[in-house]
Amino acid sequence: MKTGDFVEIEKNGRKWKGIVMPHHAFSDKNIIVLKLEKGYNIGIDAKGAKIKVIKEGKEIKRKKVEIRHDEKKPTIALIGTGGTIASYVDYKTGAVRPAATTSEIAFSMPKIFDICNIEAKVMFQKLSENIKPRDWKKIAREAARKLNEGKSGVIVSHGTDTMTHTSAALAFMLKNLNGPVILVGSQRSSDRPSSDAFDNLIAAEKVALTDLGEVVVVMHGGISSGKCYIHRGTKVRKMHSSRRDAFVSINNEPIGIVENEVKFLQKYRKKSKGKTRVDDVLNENVALVYFHPALRKKDFENIVDGKDGIVIAGTGLGHVNDEIITAIKKLIKDGIMVVMTTQCFYGSVNMNVYSTGRKLIKAGVINGKDMLPEVALIKLMWALAHENAEELMIKNIAGEMNERRSISPPKSK
Amino acid sequence: MKTGDFVEIEKNGRKWKGIVMPHHAFSDKNIIVLKLEKGYNIGIDAKGAKIKVIKEGKEIKRKKVEIRHDEKKPTIALIGTGGTIASYVDYKTGAVRPAATTSEIAFSMPKIFDICNIEAKVMFQKLSENIKPRDWKKIAREAARKLNEGKSGVIVSHGTDTMTHTSAALAFMLKNLNGPVILVGSQRSSDRPSSDAFDNLIAAEKVALTDLGEVVVVMHGGISSGKCYIHRGTKVRKMHSSRRDAFVSINNEPIGIVENEVKFLQKYRKKSKGKTRVDDVLNENVALVYFHPALRKKDFENIVDGKDGIVIAGTGLGHVNDEIITAIKKLIKDGIMVVMTTQCFYGSVNMNVYSTGRKLIKAGVINGKDMLPEVALIKLMWALAHENAEELMIKNIAGEMNERRSISPPKSK
Numbered sequence: 001m002k003t004g005d006f007v008e009i010e011k012n013g014r015k016w017k018g019i020v021m022p023h024h025a026f027s028d029k030n031i032i033v034l035k036l037e038k039g040y041n042i043g044i045d046a047k048g049a050k051i052k053v054i055k056e057g058k059e060i061k062r063k064k065v066e067i068r069h070d071e072k073k074p075t076i077a078l079i080g081t082g083g084t085i086a087s088y089v090d091y092k093t094g095a096v097r098p099a100a101t102t103s104e105i106a107f108s109m110p111k112i113f114d115i116c117n118i119e120a121k122v123m124f125q126k127l128s129e130n131i132k133p134r135d136w137k138k139i140a141r142e143a144a145r146k147l148n149e150g151k152s153g154v155i156v157s158h159g160t161d162t163m164t165h166t167s168a169a170l171a172f173m174l175k176n177l178n179g180p181v182i183l184v185g186s187q188r189s190s191d192r193p194s195s196d197a198f199d200n201l202i203a204a205e206k207v208a209l210t211d212l213g214e215v216v217v218v219m220h221g222g223i224s225s226g227k228c229y230i231h232r233g234t235k236v237r238k239m240h241s242s243r244r245d246a247f248v249s250i251n252n253e254p255i256g257i258v259e260n261e262v263k264f265l266q267k268y269r270k271k272s273k274g275k276t277r278v279d280d281v282l283n284e285n286v287a288l289v290y291f292h293p294a295l296r297k298k299d300f301e302n303i304v305d306g307k308d309g310i311v312i313a314g315t316g317l318g319h320v321n322d323e324i325i326t327a328i329k330k331l332i333k334d335g336i337m338v339v340m341t342t343q344c345f346y347g348s349v350n351m352n353v354y355s356t357g358r359k360l361i362k363a364g365v366i367n368g369k370d371m372l373p374e375v376a377l378i379k380l381m382w383a384l385a386h387e388n389a390e391e392l393m394i395k396n397i398a399g400e401m402n403e404r405r406s407i408s409p410p411k412s413k
Numbered sequence: 414m415k416t417g418d419f420v421e422i423e424k425n426g427r428k429w430k431g432i433v434m435p436h437h438a439f440s441d442k443n444i445i446v447l448k449l450e451k452g453y454n455i456g457i458d459a460k461g462a463k464i465k466v467i468k469e470g471k472e473i474k475r476k477k478v479e480i481r482h483d484e485k486k487p488t489i490a491l492i493g494t495g496g497t498i499a500s501y502v503d504y505k506t507g508a509v510r511p512a513a514t515t516s517e518i519a520f521s522m523p524k525i526f527d528i529c530n531i532e533a534k535v536m537f538q539k540l541s542e543n544i545k546p547r548d549w550k551k552i553a554r555e556a557a558r559k560l561n562e563g564k565s566g567v568i569v570s571h572g573t574d575t576m577t578h579t580s581a582a583l584a585f586m587l588k589n590l591n592g593p594v595i596l597v598g599s600q601r602s603s604d605r606p607s608s609d610a611f612d613n614l615i616a617a618e619k620v621a622l623t624d625l626g627e628v629v630v631v632m633h634g635g636i637s638s639g640k641c642y643i644h645r646g647t648k649v650r651k652m653h654s655s656r657r658d659a660f661v662s663i664n665n666e667p668i669g670i671v672e673n674e675v676k677f678l679q680k681y682r683k684k685s686k687g688k689t690r691v692d693d694v695l696n697e698n699v700a701l702v703y704f705h706p707a708l709r710k711k712d713f714e715n716i717v718d719g720k721d722g723i724v725i726a727g728t729g730l731g732h733v734n735d736e737i738i739t740a741i742k743k744l745i746k747d748g749i750m751v752v753m754t755t756q757c758f759y760g761s762v763n764m765n766v767y768s769t770g771r772k773l774i775k776a777g778v779i780n781g782k783d784m785l786p787e788v789a790l791i792k793l794m795w796a797l798a799h800e801n802a803e804e805l806m807i808k809n810i811a812g813e814m815n816e817r818r819s820i821s822p823p824k825s826k
Contacts, residue, residue, distance in 0.1 A: 410823025
């Protein structure tokens with residue numbers, strides 16, 4: 001059995017027919033990836049499986065795609081970090097491999113070179129759940145370098161799981177942006193008929209050629225159409241585990257929409273004329289605590305023990321129970337910064353309405369307003385590495401906090 | 414200055430005019446609550462404030478409302494736990510006080526007695542962030558008692574902050590329900606013109622008279638209309654810190670809608686003919702961990718140290734990074750139960766797609782499917798107190814898990 005063969009695999013009384021895919025970079029060694037007839041891939045552990053080759057795979061001649069640098073077109077940078085989006089689709093088998101060079105990307109999606117030159121660089125190949133704060137720094141520096149070299153914009157291809165964590169981190173780290181930095185990914189790998197990889201990448205390219213001077217996430221915004229949204233990097237959350245329209249701007253309208261053209265829907269920061277600067281110091285010694293009724297004082301104290309800063313995702317307007325308030329008072333007396341956000345996500349913290357909130361204000365808790373809990377955490381990591389941490393926390397740095405406004409919660413369906 | 418007076422308060426260079434409200438049960442001692450002319454209440458710390466009485470308040474004669482038990486009407490039970498919903502509005506001042514007796518409720522909202530008799534009992538007066546697991550047990554036992562006494566249904570008035578935690582707990586604890594148990598609250602206190610208290614309570618009453626045999630949350634579903642949704646108690650989350658339409662069914666359509674009448678939108682469990690049973694044992698020694706890129710192995714180990722069970726809110730399809738997987742493996746070897754949910758909320762955990770998920774399955778992590786993280790935590794507390802905990806965790810007990818279905822994530826606005 002070799003890659004490209006049409007085979008039948010039998011295991012534990014079940015049978016599958018399909019084409020054997022090349023080994024995927026993210027798969028375990030003994031997993032056979034089969035493309036089933038309906039177009040989906042499944043992974044089957046080879047151990048104990050019976051395999052019958054029904055038809056051997058034919059060698060398909062690869063069309064050579066030459067991409068020449070066109071001096072009349074602008075040039076953008078594409079930084080690969082491990083998303084399936086910048087993957088290279090093997091036309092013989094339809095399988096996905098990480099694209100390592102511009103020509104492999106070209107081979108996979110030649111259309112993306114129609115409107116600009118793309119200079120691609122794969123920095124690393126990571127599932128995004130394995131991206132660490134140190135990786136945010138590497139990406140920030142590379143993005144700044146590319147912009148300061150004169151690229152019109154930078155696209156960062158990224159796994160979707162922690163894409164919004166990275167976008168928030170870049171938004172705090174990159175100053176005076178002289179071009180857009182766009183995170184893009186795909187919820188469905190590009191070998192699936194329903195893939196959003198191509199739509200998302202084309203949309204990201206279009207945004208990369210605008211006068212935007214912010215870090216944004218560009219992802220599919222509907223179920224069937226090719227519509228993508230431009231989300232502010234500090235105001236977006238992955239709100240579905242599998243659907244293509246998983247990314248949602250929270251407490252904010254999207255900055256814009258990309259269908260055939262880019263249409264901005266609200267005010268945005270325009271790119272600066274100076275140099276992009278990087279301010280990537282971080283204090284990673286922080287904790288994020290989601291409050292719930294079974295959380296005891298001792299539990300809370302264990303979680304926050306030895307930390308320099310804490311973000312709490314409280315209930316409602318930003319509440320915790322009385323015993324946790326006692327623990328918070330002590331923390332703040334000891335010089336630990338405590339920031340309150342709401343686990344509702346939608347709406348703002350308001351600690352003036354109930355006695356619980358007033359006790360928290362009195363204790364010295366910082367109002368995280370309408371910041372998402374994880375965005376507040378990343379901001380706190382960044383702020384704590386600066387001398388004026390508290391001042392930075394209460395100030396809007398990168399669009400992460402809004403003045404009070406009413407954005408609907410999701411609708412029941 | 415006395416309650417009901419129209420006063421001017423000056424403090425730190427700011428001035429407010431309004432009517433002095435009676436002291437609110439939840440307010441600090443030195444807080445003066447003023448009803449401003451535009452209808453909102455604010456709390457002002459009396460310390461250092463200059464107060465001028467502009468006009469003394471007049472005594473307004475209270476209309477006596479007599480509610481007689483009508484034998485031709487069904488009777489429901491109303492259990493007060495501290496929400497503003499079952500509060501009693503003082504017509505003299507418009508202020509909110511907890512209603513302690515049926516006649517006080519009657520005085521506040523006489524219309525709620527039109528369709529049935531209400532037997533009210535205030536169990537406790539707590540801000541819901543202070544509700545503890547032991548309170549869930551008290552409410553469960555009282556609800557079962559009332560149903561087994563022959564009440565048509567039970568309404569539990571509850572603060573909104575942890576209402577869905579209580580609804581999930583009751584759903585696991587109450588077996589063979591012979592009537593509906595409805596949690597209801599209000600996002601805006603009943604002294605505000607925009608209050609949802611009355612609409613929600615009337616809707617809850619209508620649901621209490623149906624043949625439903627489940628624990629549900631009944632709350633406002635739109636911005637302006639009187640429409641309320643009936644949410645399954647294990648599938649609902651507070652998704653906005655302040656709006657009236659904050660409660661949203663997640664990975665599920667609401668069970669029904671209440672406008673003038675109750676209309677069921679999907680299948681539901683009908684009330685049984687037997688007795689309602691209470692199974693309220695809990696193991697509270699659990700932890701809920703939201704994964705993020707800065708969470709280190711050591712942090713994770715601190716949080717879960719000494720616990721009997723852990724719920725993780727992973728990224729995307731249910732992922733954590735490789736170092737946390739190492740820690741999880743050790744936990745499971747030591748006999749600790751680890752359940753995976755998704756911090757996306759919408760969509761299901763699926764640990765078969767990527768290598769990370771397969772590693773987690775191999776380690777023995779339990780698939781929380783489309784359960785909300787906090788619901789999975791409450792279920793785990795309940796399951797761990799039973800002998801067949803693992804079996805209970807993977808089984809659908811109270812509508813908390815669905816077979817795979819596609820429910821849209823919230824839309825970007």
